[in-house]
Amino acid sequence: MKPFIDEENKMHLLGEVIPPGKSTRINISTAKLHSHTVVEVPVIIERSKKKGPVVLITAGIHGDEINGVEVVRQLIAKKLHQPKKGSIICIPVLNIYGFINNTREFPDGRDLNRVFPGSKTGALASRFAHLISQEILPIANLCMDFHTGGASRFNAAQIRIDKKNKKNVELAKVFHAPFTVFSSNIKKSYRYTCEKLDIPALLFEGGKSNHSDKYIAMEGVNGIKRILNHLGMLKEGVSLTKPEKKSIIIEDSYWLRAKYSGLLHVKIPLGKFVEKGEYIAIITDPYGTFRHKVKAKKAGYVINANQAPTVYQGDAIFHISKEAGE
Structure with a gap:
């Protein structure tokens, strides 16, 4: 019913x-x-x-x-x-x-x-x-x-x-x-x-x-x-928190994937605006002989970051905004 x-x-x-x-x-x-x-x-x-x-x-x-x-x-x-x-x-x-x-x-x-x-x-x-x-x-x-x-x-x-x-x-x-x-x-x-x-x-x-x-x-x-x-539904006496910044509009985005398998070391805070080519993470092997710098392909805001200690080749490691049509 x-x-x-x-x-x-x-x-x-x-x-x-x-x-x-x-x-x-x-x-x-x-x-x-x-x-x-x-x-x-x-x-x-x-x-x-x-x-x-x-x-x-x-x-x-x-x-x-x-x-x-x-x-x-x-x-x-x-x-x-x-x-x-x-x-x-x-x-x-x-x-x-x-x-x-x-x-x-x-x-x-x-x-x-x-x-x-x-x-x-x-x-x-x-x-x-x-x-x-x-x-x-x-x-x-x-x-x-x-x-x-x-x-x-x-x-x-x-x-x-x-x-x-x-x-x-x-x-x-x-x-x-x-x-x-x-x-x-x-x-x-x-x-x-x-x-x-x-x-x-x-x-x-x-x-x-x-x-x-x-x-x-x-x-x-x-x-x-x-x-x-x-909507006029919030009961009396409840305080509202005024946002410190404008909400950032994301119209388009891309996933940055791991080029290599290994240990993942993220180097930037979530929500950061990164420039094209900016160094944002490292992938290493467990033995101290391999080190790969992960760089942003395009400028944009990082709206998702992989916090797993290890990744495989092809795993999504960052979700980053981009300008529409890029």
Whole structure:
């Protein structure tokens, strides 16, 4: 059954009726573990008595992306999810199976963010995506989804949006992450499904898998506060952090890959603007006989850096912005 808000401002969600001013936690479950242990995904709903937008805030679509989970956890712990008007729905860990096992994927080996809107009779990940797409997502007026870089690749705090979606462009300006990256939607992703339902969606990236960084979490929480304030939903007495710099727009970018296998030594801070030919890392062998300087191919901002101690030839080591058409 699709969720909705009735004429009396009562929310109908996941088989429950949630009146205005009510705080509710609904635990959903799609399948038990093979041990028959019940695994539940908590959905935390906070409703104001005043009518207003419904904001859906999610993280952990990849089970090892802990930093995104931390953003939503802090939002709840600080009671910032209690709106002055409207409703806020928080799902801190979408992929509870991956979260338990510290893995990116569902137990069926599928990436949850590549099977939306899902299927009622498909594989486990697809069934869960179908539940989210049918029974939660349609009630949202805005979605914010929190991610990190994969493996050891550390993302600078950034919002990713499709530049053709003017609503998302305006909301990204309000969120004001250090970087705003124009990125086309990928078919079968959560963000693509939001677009098909005409729901504005902001995708935040920051940090790396299986790691928590307090500065990245701070950027995520501050951005949410700015959005809620913009919508008139931020409760009284909450202070806003004014950004120190403009959000840097990234319209195009390239991956710099390792020319050799070896030990990786990154020599620049994340977010730095590097010049063409600038020395930014070293690749060595373990024996002190080989040393290769990694240089930037083009000028641009470093928005992702590989923090793994070792790399293989062809591994991505930096994600760097470039001028469109370069």
